[in-house]
Amino acid sequence: MITYEQVPAPVRTGFAESHQRFWDRLAARGTWWTGAERVAIAREARAARDCPYCRERKAALSPHTVCGNHTTATDLPPAAVEVIHAVMTDPGRLTRKWYEARLADGLSDGQYVEIIGTVVALVSIDRFCRGIGVPEHPLPAPLPGETRRYRPASAGPDEAWVPMVPADNAGTPEADLWPAGRTGNVIRAMSLVPDEVWTLNDLSAVHYLPNVQVRDPSASQGALSRPQMELIAGRVSVLNDCFY
Numbered sequence: 698m699i700t701y702e703q704v705p706a707p708v709r710t711g712f713a714e715s716h717q718r719f720w721d722r723l724a725a726r727g728t729w730w731t732g733a734e735r736v737a738i739a740r741e742a743r744a745a746r747d748c749p750y751c752r753e754r755k756a757a758l759s760p761h762t763v764c765g766n767h768t769t770a771t772d773l774p775p776a777a778v779e780v781i782h783a784v785m786t787d788p789g790r791l792t793r794k795w796y797e798a799r800l801a802d803g804l805s806d807g808q809y810v811e812i813i814g815t816v817v818a819l820v821s822i823d824r825f826c827r828g829i830g831v832p833e834h835p836l837p838a839p840l841p842g843e844t845r846r847y848r849p850a851s852a853g854p855d856e857a858w859v860p861m862v863p864a865d866n867a868g869t870p871e872a873d874l875w876p877a878g879r880t881g882n883v884i885r886a887m888s889l890v891p892d893e894v895w896t897l898n899d900l901s902a903v904h905y906l907p908n909v910q911v912r913d914p915s916a917s918q919g920a921l922s923r924p925q926m927e928l929i930a931g932r933v934s935v936l937n938d939c940f941y
Contacts (some may be wrong), residue, residue: 698717699713699716699717699720699834700713701713701829701831704829704830704831705830706829706830708829709903709919711902711903712825712903712904715899715900715902715903716822716825716834716900718899719818719819719822719896719899719900720834720837721837722892722896723735723736723739723815723818723819723836723837724736724837724838724839724840725840725842726840726841726842726843726844726845727811727815727844727845727890727892728807728811728844728845728846728847728890728891728892729805729807729808729811729844729846729890730808730811730812730815730844731839731842731843731844732839732840732841732842733839734773735811735815735839736836736837736838736839737771737772737773738771738773738777738781738812738815738816739815739816739819739836740770740771740836741769741770741771741773741777741778741781741782742781742784742785742815742816742819742820743770743819743823743833744768744769744770744771745767745781745782745785745786746785746786747768748767748768748782748786749765749768750763750765750766750767750768750782751767751782751783751785751786751787752786753765754786754787755786755787759790760783760787760790767779767782774802774803774804775802776799776802776803776804777804777808777812779799779802780799780804780809780812780813781812781816783795784812784813784816785816785820787938788937788938788939789938789939793858796809796858796859797858806859806860806889807846807848807889807890809859810859810886810887810889810890810893811890811892811893813887813893814887814890814892814893814896814897815893817897818896818897818900821900821904822834822900825904847891848889849862849869849870849871849888849889849891850869850870851863851866851869851871852888852889855885856882856886857882857885857886859886859889860889861882861885861886861888861889862874862885862888862889862891864879864880864885865878871888871891874888874891874894874895875894875908876908876909877908877909877912879912880908880911881911884897884898884908905918905926905930906918906926
């Protein structure tokens with residue numbers, strides 16, 4: 698059970714519960730990946746930090762000039778490993794052509810979105826642990842179960858590389874994904890796999906702001922004002938080569 702009760706600095710209420718919900722979901726069957734595969738995605742993401750091939754590509758003028766293979770920690774398909782490692786180590790240089798090459802390698806768009814959602818959630822929690830000076834949480838034991846393979850009927854070509862649920866999703870089964878009626882494209886880009894939007898919304902509510910408050914410039918949370926929150930977020934994004 699995840700808890701931050703013994704951390705020297707006080708941790709705001711809600712973090713442990715939100716992180717535990719993701720940990721429980723990580724172990725369970727997903728939409729396109731099984732529980733065992735989802736835990737493997739998390740394990741591979743952590744291992745990518747020590748991959749020599751990734752370090753060499755990151756240092757190169759162009760990652761496409763470097764030949765080699767990833768040092769892997771799992772038996773996930775090569776296309777999945779490439780997505781995980783590239784997102785973890787060099788996200789600022791990903792391109793649509795790179796994404797389309799992963800589809801040509803056999804990865805589906807739904808599998809791709811679920812990988813991205815899983816890695817983003819994991820990194821959010823792992824970096825939180827680093828920030829407050831506690832070890833990363835041990836990965837959970839996977840649970841059995843077949844994938845649901847659900848695909849929103851309304852999803853189609855839009856502003857992202859992947860199909861998205863329309864911004865106006867009233868009257869669709871995904872109408873409650875953004876209750877405010879609008880949301881940022883960084884959230885909507887995950888809507889091909891609705892569960893990934895729910896996870897981002899849940900983590901955002903404690904790490905940043907509830908999704909329904911993001912567009913309100915007066916909204917804030919904790920000890921920081923909204924301008925202070927955005928200044929820190931912008932600086933961290935630059936340091937992390939945030940593509941978005």
